[in-house]
Amino acid sequence: MSRTQGLLAGLVRFFTRRRRLIGTGAPTEVMTRQAPRRKPQERSQRADIPPRLAQVGVQRFDKAAIQAMPDFDGLPPTAIEVVRSLDAAAAACRELTEAAVVGFDTESKPTFNKGERSQGPHLVQLSTATRAYLFPLQGGRMAEPLRALLASPDVRKVGFDLRSDKQQLADNYGLRCQGIEDLVPMFRKAGFRSTVGAVQAVALLFGRYYRKSKSAKMSNWAAPALSESQKRYAANDAYVALRVYLALTAR
Numbered sequence: 701m702s703r704t705q706g707l708l709a710g711l712v713r714f715f716t717r718r719r720r721l722i723g724t725g726a727p728t729e730v731m732t733r734q735a736p737r738r739k740p741q742e743r744s745q746r747a748d749i750p751p752r753l754a755q756v757g758v759q760r761f762d763k764a765a766i767q768a769m770p771d772f773d774g775l776p777p778t779a780i781e782v783v784r785s786l787d788a789a790a791a792a793c794r795e796l797t798e799a800a801v802v803g804f805d806t807e808s809k810p811t812f813n814k815g816e817r818s819q820g821p822h823l824v825q826l827s828t829a830t831r832a833y834l835f836p837l838q839g840g841r842m843a844e845p846l847r848a849l850l851a852s853p854d855v856r857k858v859g860f861d862l863r864s865d866k867q868q869l870a871d872n873y874g875l876r877c878q879g880i881e882d883l884v885p886m887f888r889k890a891g892f893r894s895t896v897g898a899v900q901a902v903a904l905l906f907g908r909y910y911r912k913s914k915s916a917k918m919s920n921w922a923a924p925a926l927s928e929s930q931k932r933y934a935a936n937d938a939y940v941a942l943r944v945y946l947a948l949t950a951r
Contacts, residue, residue: 750890750948752905758891761903772908774936775832782834782926789843792833796826797855803827803942804857804880806865807934809922820868822922824850825938826857829946832935834926842873853878858945859938860884860898883941886948898940905947910940 783789796802804827808820824835824846835846849855850869858881859865869875887896902910916933926934 750886752947752950753887753890756904759904760892760894760900766899766903766909769903769907769909772902772906772910772940774910774932775827775830775939777928777932779831780834780931780935781831782836782931783843783846784836786843786845789835790845792826792835793845793849795831796828796833796849797852799828799855801856801858801942801945803832803938803940803945804859804862804865805934805937805941806868807921807930808868809920810918818868819872820921821865821872823926823934825934827935827938827942829942832939834931834934836926837873838922838924840872842875847873847875850875850877855879856881858883859941860901861895881945883944883948898937898944901944902940905944910936912937 781788781792783792803825805825806821807823807825808818809822811818819840822837824837824842826833826835826849835843850857856879857877860882861884862880862882866877866880869877883901884895887901896904899910899912902908913929913933916927916929919927919930921930923930
């Protein structure tokens with residue numbers, strides 16, 4: 701039998717068997733090769749880039765370029781409130797809840813000894829678009845209105861690189877924060893490989909220099925009374941986070 705005849709005979713046997721199977725209702729073999737299933741198309745990277753970042757592009761300003769920019773106007777001292785009483789905490793948290801989206805950050809007293817474990821945070825700061833509230837956590841105590849706000853998934857709390865903030869609140873206060881929106885992954889999704897912090901974000905989005913005091917950053921955040929420099933530093937870290945988030949999500 702020639703090769704051609706063999707192929708024809710094979711085809712005859714195949715179709716004869718297929719007709720018999722159809723008659724019995726049994727599943728039939730498919731001779732033709734099925735095309736592989738198409739995977740759902742992934743979103744284009746462009747679609748994930750917030751409109752404001754699409755305008756400025758993926759770039760990074762060096763220190764000199766940022767310092768040459770006009771200063772970023774933070775909150776004035778009159779818009780910064782240190783919350784000391786339970787009644788004040790309740791009132792502040794009502795306003796923050798009504799805002800729905802707030803800037804969020806924490807501060808902890810620095811540790812300088814090897815192996816020393818931070819007992820922070822010693823300050824929680826939350827900001828609306830017009831006012832910042834600073835909540836000192838003295839003696840490891842947290843006002844119940846603040847605890848409820850941080851645990852609420854209904855109030856979005858935005859900030860830069862909040863992993864350690866959430867972990868410290870969980871470890872030292874038994875609090876599982878919800879409604880957290882970290883800005884760092886938003887920049888990474890847009891193509892930024894290195895971490896974008898508050899200073900770089902303000903330069904990118906607003907063309908402004910956000911001045912941050914190193915002495916305030918490393919100061920004693922567990923002190924009974926905060927200095928004006930500490931208040932300004934803490935309040936504007938939360939305020940800047942909110943401003944950046946609003947710029948990123950604007951349509």
